[in-house]
Amino acid sequence: MSSRKPSARARQVAAFKAGADDLGDLFLREQERQDELEEHRDEARYERACASKKRYATRADAREAIRLCAEHGTRGLDCYRCSYCGGWHLTSHPWKNERQPS
């Protein structure tokens, strides 16, 4: 394809590249900000998903705890393998384990 206005097109391309560089810079800064936020979110997630919870060494232990809870009237619990400590924790919201809606 040939253009009747190559110089205009060249200017467009140059403008686009300059704009893309600006955007790239913006994107990098935004990425840094997000990384920082993500770090805080990770801490909060760790606190919620692991540090604040009782830890069971095996799935059988967790299952036993769930059974005992059920006997005492707390139902709907499930357990999950913790990606932080490698142990097992109980949760009443199994479908929320991995990803919190943001």
Ligand SMILES: [Zn+2]
């Ligand atoms: Zn844990």
